[in-house]
Amino acid sequence: MSKDNLTLYRWQAVDPPGSLQYGESLCSQPQELLTELIQSGLQPVTIKKIHKLRSGQWKNRERIAFIRQLATxxxxxxxxxxxxxxxxxxxxxxxWRCVLGDMVKQVNEGQPLSGVMLQYQQVFPAIYPQVIAIGELTGQLENCCLQLAMQQEQxxxxxxxxxKALRYPLIVMTLALLITLLMLTLVLPEFAKIYASFDAELPWFTQLLIAASQWVVSYGIVGMLLTAGGCAAYIHYWHPQEKWRWREQQCQLKLPIINKLIRYGCLCQLFQTLVLxxxxxxxxxxxxxxxEAAMSHLPYKRAVGQLALRLAEGRPLHKALDESPLFSSLCQQLVRIGEESGSLDSLxxxxxQWHSEQAHELAESLAQKIEPLMMLFMGVIVGGLVIAMYLPIFNLGAAMN
Structure with missing residues (x-):
């Protein structure tokens, strides 16, 4: 039975000798916790809801730490x-104490660890119970846990x-936007008042920015509210829908440089999982x-699913790879060599390893490649605003001379 939509509760109860006991539990409904406490011989006193748990709250670093500590x-x-x-x-x-405590209880009752993990689909991705199940069958649970931890760490x-590579340009663009808004709303209106007293025709560039400044001052709050509302609606309503995420990720594959990062990352994850x-x-x-179950990028998730279907039809892996544009010719060639030579694991x-190295090198060099462009972008934005503000003064000085 899958344990999804769980809520963390903190409770206090009295045991048969009359001592006060307390603890935490994960349940879908408070009635389940009430029944569980009574069946355990406890008399509930208080049950307090802490917060509802979602899949995004189970961090990958905590899963990796757990599986590595278990392997150790x-x-x-x-x-x-x-x-x-x-x-x-x-x-x-x-x-996590609640999840691990339930694991202890069920394993003590004879349930396999992989079966308990399957119940917590929000906590453990599909690859965890699958690899753990193999370790239980072969008697190599510690080795499987260690390999799983190493793969997830990579x-x-x-x-x-x-x-980290994508964070820098986003920060620079955000700063440029904030500087532009501050100058349009605070600085440029003051210059506009000064220029109005000159009773002279302003350069077209300055007129354009003054008009933009007036629009931002008049409608900026409404625009910001509409933008914030649109972003919130997209994040909470449209983005969770698979069709919207599919379109978004398809667009990402068409962006220069970014598409290489995504391709290298997805292919690295695919081959690391296959090696594991x-x-x-x-x-x-x-x-x-x-x-396929571990892949979060939808186009690659579908492509890997199609590989599994073609493999089930009896086609070799290298031919299945050749039929999808998301896999490079290098993948197809090396897999073909591995299948023909019987050394598929090593290839x-x-x-x-190759895709991991390529992704690391591209990520490290991305900031260096983008930094000059970002500096140019900032210079054009800030410099353009300064020139627009002082250009009438320069023209006035020239006219007086």
């Missing part, structure tokens, strides 16, 4: 159940670099299904 404890020879108990008792976040590192699943003992078809590893 298992490597030392500690059994699974004591390892989970230790991680549950030491975790700093109440929501994906997270790449995502951080890409976000191959090492774990999963079939290539199951590995593609796991990669998938090389493809993952």
């Amino acid at each position: 404890l298992l490597k030392t020879g500690l059994p699974l159940l004591p390892s989970l108990k230790l991680l549950a008792s030491d975790h700093s976040l109440p929501a 994906v997270q590192s790449l995502q951080k670099r890409v976000k 699943t191959q090492h774990a003992g999963m079939t290539l078809s199951a590995g593609l299904q796991a990669a 998938l590893q090389k493809l993952a």
